[in-house]
Amino acid sequence: MAPTRPQTPRPLRVNSRGAGLRPGRSGAGNPTLPASAMAAGPAPLGGHPRAQKPHLSKMERVVVSMQDPDQGVKMQSQRLLITVIPHAVTGNDVVEWLIQKYCIAEDEALHLGTLLVQHGYLYPLRDPRRLLLRPDETPYRFQTPYFWMSTLWPAAELDYAIYLAKKNIRKQGALVDHEKAHYDQLHRKINHTWDLVVMQAREQLRAAKQRRKGDRLVIACQEQTYWLVNRPPPGVPSVLEQGPERGSCTARQVQMTKTVDFYKREIECCRKALGRTRVKSSVCLEAYLKFSSQRGPHDPLLSGCLPSNPWVTDDDTYWAMNAPSVAVPTKLRVEQWAFSFRELLEDPVGRAHFMDFLQTEFSAENLSFWEACEELRHGGQAQVPALVDAVYQQFLAPGAARWVNIDSRTMERTLEGLGRPHRHVLDDAQLHIYMLMKKDSYPRFLKSDLYKDLLAEAVVPLETKRRVFPFMWKPRHSSPSLALLPTSTSGEPEAAAGSPGGGDGET
């Protein structure tokens, strides 16, 4: 539980501010409050010093620019029964402003606006019990910065008790269920200062009666919104939740960063980094273009897949045809073996065919050796000595049954290391053999009849007739608006009339 604040009676700052009716901008125009009144110091014990998350200050900047007299959202006076409230905005205008300002579609603008309301930066003047943004004429106002999440956090128990007491006094039965529960709980917990709570509540209510009806209404909305954010009703997710604290223990951070070792390591890392060979950006970036264009047709989410994407059509033939050890691989799969040696080896079918090829060249022991080294590197610690020995006997010992041809220097170093076997003792030898296969055997494999036959025999699946249109066609005229059809609650694909996939002739 958040600790209660120091026991100075909560000053009537909410009312005396009178700032309720002016746009909630801190600074010019608002009456300054006595310093003692601004007891809004953040980060009490247990609260996290990292409270000011980046998204809060960004939201605040948005809200401030929304209130700009020239570029901001259109302000108007709002009539509520007989009272007129100035400086209100409609939900519609808020959404429009966001669309214009950020060049986004309506759905995104509505979503962003809703987040602003959910975080208490905007409050509805009518029905202030639900923090929603309605894209219509519903009136909203900007929350006074005093009540911003970054200013007044965490909410104090004492203040909540006073708020609930006020509600209770003002109208019997005004508290809803979860508020009643909180009220009772607080009553028990801070029973010793309950008189203070009631006194404060009465005092604030009395002062409120002195105010004009419009001010009173606005201040009540502001307060209500603040508490909706900080004490959300059940079923409403709390926007305050942050998850387990991160790097919050300042002591721990100090310990981690301010040691001599830490800086020495950083210096070492920097020195090494300064010495490394870098490649020109143009070369590196060109490589992405080449990689992506080569792989594009192999990317199901980008280009679709044949016969169909199982997730879209509920037909898992695609998986059956691409099973790890399928008898006849697909054309795309066989083509992929030519992209890189690594990808050939990663595919069990590819690797098996490569092994067959090596056998025709009497160098299959290279691949077997490589596989054995992999097993060592990724195997259990306990197996290391036995595996190293087995590899030595089979591949490295003089006169070994499947002797691998490693250059003498590497062989010497390896044999030396075998005296103290560890999982990386064969790394050098493994790399040597790997490069040998990659530079020598692999290119020959790709030119071989074996491979050419595999390509020729490979399957190209037929596209399955589907309920929904295929996924992606030729590029369309790009538009910022992306209408997303609603999904049914079961998550099943909609049998859409105006097809989502496109390619039905629309431009």
Next chain:
Amino acid sequence: MAADGLHENETLASLKSEAESLKGKLEEERAKLHDVELHQVAERVEALGQFVMKTRRTLKGHGNKVLCMDWCKDKRRIVSSSQDGKVIVWDSFTTNKEHAVTMPCTWVMACAYAPSGCAIACGGLDNKCSVYPLTFDKNENMAAKKKSVAMHTNYLSACSFTNSDMQILTASGDGTCALWDVESGQLLQSFHGHGADVLCLDLAPSETGNTFVSGGCDKKAMVWDMRSGQCVQAFETHESDINSVRYYPSGDAFASGSDDATCRLYDLRADREVAIYSKESIIFGASSVDFSLSGRLLFAGYNDYTINVWDVLKGSRVSILFGHENRVSTLRVSPDGTAFCSGSWDHTLRVWA
């Protein structure tokens, strides 16, 4: 005594400033070979067509926030973990739950599927990473065969099996990463260098398979040599915590997602940041990122409940996906790239395609 203290402070201050100046020099060096921007190079690439991705499966069953998920190599099973300690294995194609275990701790922030498909690993506020063999024997209690593998001094934020079921790589709130032997629980290598909690890691898809990248609350992304435990490269351009790191499919680059509401691409050969994926209207942090199979698309889940799809080459946002009702906490593309799965604080997981 006082003299020693002073000496150490001086050394500390001078070390700190030396580190700072070296970092400055490093940035200068990195800038020298930066002769073109990615979006310029990508001008001649064809623009992507209109994107429509939909939720194809919704997995309901967690009673609390979903924090992490991982795919099985069979391309359809997944493991997911949540705040209330539940870890569930699903066949997401049929949406059937196949296994469930309740951890003795809350906030299970990390989970991983073993390459064989026969075990899962998970951990969180218990500061440990435990491995559970998966069994279909109705009589067997999954929790009975649990093996405690990793021990950290703070929460476990991420874990991943290496190429086999026998080794696990972990990242922790204690600021370190570590490599463990599953069978014995032995610590094989530890990785020190982050100045704050480590939040994420990803293994490199390289030929030699010896490096991985980690991201942390110190805003740094660090690339490590698994064999020596040394930091090989470090990048510090984010403005806030790095929640997620993922390698580009070629292994020559990696992407990161951060609380500063941006995703960034770092090239390992150029040794620098080469792209920033951001938009003024995107205000909330990116919690998890992953590439499509060709590396052309970057999927990123955000704390504002949405998923943004980025064109990696052109740097533009191609799609925004709505559906989740609370923050997206985890996102992974399936092993064969036919779909991606997102997990959220709204207690559900969604498979999109």
